[in-house]
Amino acid sequence: MNMLSEVAVEKVLEKPMNIIPLKMVGKDVSVYYGDKRALYDVNLDVRENTVTALIGPSGCGKSTFLRSLNRMNDTIEGCKVTGRIALDGDDIYDASIDVVELRARVGMVFQKPNPFPKSIYENIAYGPKIHGLARSKADFDQIVEASLQRAGLWNEVKDRLHEGGTGLSGGQQQRLCIARAIAVSPEVILMDEPCSALDPIATAKVEELIHELRANYTIVIVTHSMQQAARVSQRTAMFHLGHLVEENDTDKMFTNPDDQRTQDYIMGRFG
């Protein structure tokens, strides 16, 4: 697998933000649920090998924006997306783009851990199997092990790979879901409040994992915890009532934000 060395990670980290390539670009993105408008002309870019955190009070549209990045909104009836979202320069809502292919490139981890009611092994092997990424048993074994390794779960589950995935603890389940997403080798991983259902220790483990994954993947994470955004992300975008209020380097955002509302939110005046 194409794991980068520690040196490479550091190199990426040191680069100034404005020369990191853009992985995804959102331009004038608006989302409607039936008659209700949930997002208003959002312009937001996602940079490669960066963790971008989306924050804001509940109902502000951050999850809606996240779900439009791999068209999971398609599964919601009456949902309409306007504007443009591009992945590597290609509009993902274009007719020529296939949604299955898109989701294979832009994976997703959900708020509540949702392992399939199958064994741990089958949970991981599911993605590669449907996409035909592996043929032999050995290939699958290798993918399963590598994915679990990267999700930091290997040592905990290697002796019970063929037991049910639903028997794991909440934190382990969530890392299983992350491993499941990695197994497809996506380019971008979207995480929708991945720690909201977890206890602090499990949260710390997942955060550590996010930090490591950043070397290989572009990550967009929705979180309602400011501390988490500050801990894991390099870029932060603040949403409020469907509008993008401010997008900035995380350091700047949490020390000296440009927008009054961001400051209020971070200081805990609303939300």
Next chain:
Amino acid sequence: MTNALSPADAAVISRAPARRDIGIKRRYAAERRFRAYGIAALAFGIIFLFLLLSTVVRNGYTAFQQTAIALPVEFTEKLIDPDNKRATDPSVLIAANYTAVARDAIVKALGVDAQNKADVRAANAMLSKSAPIQLRDMVVADPSLIGKTVTVSFLADAQIDSANKGQVDLTVPESNRKVSDRQIGWMQQLSASGAMAKQFNTGLFTSGNSSRPEAAGLGVALVGSLYLMLIVLVLALPIGVAASIYLEEFAPKNRLTDLIEVNINNLAAVPSIVYGLLGLAVFINFAGLPRSAPLVGGLVLTLMTLPTIIIATRAALRAVPPSIRAAALGLGASKMQMVFHHVLPLAMPGILTGTIIGLAHALGETAPLLLIGMVAFVADIPGSPMEPSTALPVQIYMWANEAERAFVERTSGAIIVLLLFLIVMNLGAILLRRRFERRW
């Protein structure tokens, strides 16, 4: 395009990596196939629905019309009461030879030679076998008719009726069909004079059963089904609601109520014929209630419908939010008052919907009624639920077993009537649900 997308300070768009082959084409073909199976399955079900309904309607809509022949009938005293004894012995009026009266009427109207036995027989066969009985009933009701000539509307024989409706293939050689060329000529003659005409078949709804298809009607079955429905409604609704209130609001959650719960779910799935056996053994053999009586049928159907009503009522009670209960109790209402003043009225639309659906189910049920003897041949409309009767679906079963073509028409007509009742009931349930449905 890409430039327009990027903000001013961003330098580069990430280069697109080499695309992996994830078998998109093959997988979408499988997707389309899978979808097609689903559509095919749905279409299969719906096509059969229309096939079934169209069969019934095609065979049955003509049953609502009936060919009648209006003839001047001479009630000659010589034939009916030759010895003039009717003042002292009214029974002569019942035993008189009305067959001859009817035959004379048709023979005269057609101008057939009364000496030609074959022609007289063919002419007489055009009238329903019920014609003499019709004349008898007229004379018994009004003996002053004797000696007069009155125009009477007779039912045509089933064969003539179906020929008049264009259901007989006249290209078939005469020996292979049941209507002779002679009779067809007479039919044209009668139609031209206006004596023979199709009219709305009121007899279908008022007459009792008969072995002659043209005279057989649903009167007994309709009244019988009405009794059944009334008994089921009067018994099953209050008992079902009371049972549900207890189980949902008062019963302690223990093994016994668990058992009752499982028991009710099972009763809902017990084959209906088993309820017929229960009715036969308990109500008829043990309690000594009369066979064929709608009372027994109603009791059996009540037991059969109860689980459905209980399940629907419990669901409706459960849908009333706890906040309503808390509000009532918080004002100092007793639990009984809370249930009867607040929960029950709010649940009522759901309960009634469930009840109507249960009733519709009971209306179409046949098998248990067969076992308790409601398949009896009943010609007179029952005056009370203790008298023998049939029911709509049972009448359909009995007619379906008759061989004559005309009975197929009657059977289909009866099915249309039954389905209309069911549609009205179900529409009522849907409207009730729409009108009063509450979303919490």
Next chain:
Amino acid sequence: MSTSLILIILLIVGAGAYGLAASRAVRMSGGKLSALHSRPGYYGAYAAIWAILPAALVLAVWLVASPMIVERTVRGGFPDDVKSMPVAEQNLAYGMINAIARGLPMLSAEDTAALSSGSVDVRAKLAEKGVPLAGDVQPYMLEAARTLNAETGTSRLAMTAVVALLALGGAAIALRSVAPRFRARNRVERVILWALVAASSIAILTTVGIVLSMLTEAAHFFREIPPLEFFFGTVWDPRFAGAGSTSAGQFGLIPLLAGTLYIGFVAMLVAVPVGLFAAIYMAEYASPKVRSLAKPLLEVLAGIPTIVYGFFALITVGPFLRDLSMQVNGLLTGNYVNFIQAQSVLTAGIVMGIMLIPYVSSLSDDIITAVPKALRDGSLGLGATRSETIKKVVLPAALPGIVGALLMTASRAIGETMIVVLAAGVAARMQINPFEPMTTVTVKIVAQLTGDLEFTSPQTLVAFALGITLFAITLCLNIYALYIVRKYREQYE
């Protein structure tokens, strides 16, 4: 006094007690209703319950018990030679006595006198009044009929008195206890609660009734036919009594069971794929518009009475299959002979399958939509297509529930009656050709119990043995299915 008159009087007493108690409560409160423990209506209801309930219970018991007691006295008075006759003849005699007793009050005074002197023929006289008798009247019968009428009259009089006394007494007691601090509401509510309990016990009583009634009747049957011969017999040939043979015939369950299972199997073969795919399509693909149209249409299929399906099989599907087979045979071999009978396993199976489609589809629709959306999202989020998600995630997750739904459908197929009565045929044979008729347990229950019945012959009683077999099979299927489905639902709650 007639029973309905007594009931009306009871109601009037009850209404009176209600009014009196309510007004008494108001009076006692001294104009301040809040001084009362309960609303005045509850005091009224309390009094009405006391007035009506005990009296009505006694009335009911009396109505059931009194004829039995009277019958015993009358029979006790039979002459000894009558008492030595067989029970059946005694019953006949008692039936006649009953009829005479009914006819006697219709006679005029002279007629009655004439009867006593024995100068008139009782039978002719009663027939004149519209009371036909089965045989000639013997003197002791007349006497017994008089005793019967006298006893019944006394009993009625006593009953009226006791009931009236109870009603008035109950009302009086209740009225006396009306007091501002008296908890009338609680008492009334306790009575209502017991009424609710009684209503829910009917569900249990029904099951007990089914099991007991069928077991007793089946036990009568097994006294004449050994259970082994019934359960393992391979020949069904119940000769009717009076057909010339003295043997009771053979009652082998196996051919009926084979037919039942075979037809059910064919039906499931039609219903399961169609119903399952229809459910999947509606749950996962159909737009709300299509769903709101297709779902009710399939439900119509479920609402059509089975007798209509039977008729459809009889006049459309059966003849169609027969003619089709004739054409196919003709084209293949030149011999235009049908190889599918109009009444056959195939006809009954197909039509029953169509009837079962909506059961399969609506049950599995519920099961499939109960699979959490999170699982679908998880799969779609990995880039699975819809059908991959359904086949590899949704269906495996829903499998236990679907199995439960299919078991319930199978139990319905086994218990279905009207379709097979009209479409399957009556020949009880064991064979594997689906184009030939076979018969089922339910068909034979109907066949044995329509027409004249005598509850003593095995030809009739066998229906109850068949019934208990059917009940046991469907009960096991249902309990197991309900258990599976319940466990399945708990998993996702």
